[in-house]
Amino acid sequence: MTKKTLKAVLAAALIGVAALTLSAPAEAGRGHGNAVGAGIIGFGVGAIVGSALTPREVYVAPPPPPPPAYYGPVSYGPPPWSPGWYSYCHSRYRSFNPNTGTFIGYDGYERFCR
Structure with missing residues (x-):
């Protein structure tokens, strides 16, 4: 634990012990003064401990990189149909068909010549 956190926890414990030992006995007809006081002390203890445990620096992840640009398929050689x-x-290609611009590959499928 850091020194600051340890001090905050000890301060909260000291306030809690003081609230327990200094509380007055309940008396009929006096209202709810002790409950209000305990609520205020609890709020103060929570604020002290909460602020001591909160990190001072918050690290945020950088935004993701932009998606790569799509340039389309790359073709080498002269433009089609020229x-x-x-x-x-x-x-x-020996199986080139000039009417369709395709050839038959070794796997038996027709492919467009690029």
Whole structure:
């Protein structure tokens, strides 16, 4: 425990002991003066202990980084449907179909030539 916390706990204990030893006996017809006094003392003890246990510095997590920007798929080579694209795909893939722009891969699926 820190010294400040220890002092606050000891002060609260001292106030509590004083409230118990100095209380007057209950008398009929006098009202609720002791209850009000005990409430005020309890509020004071709570305020002292609560303020002693509250941290002085509060650390806040930094905000999360912004999401990465999406730039779309990357393509290399000439743009689709250009004469350079036709010649590139025809020379690279034997199964290239110039009508659809697709070829058949080793797995048997049709893929668009990029």
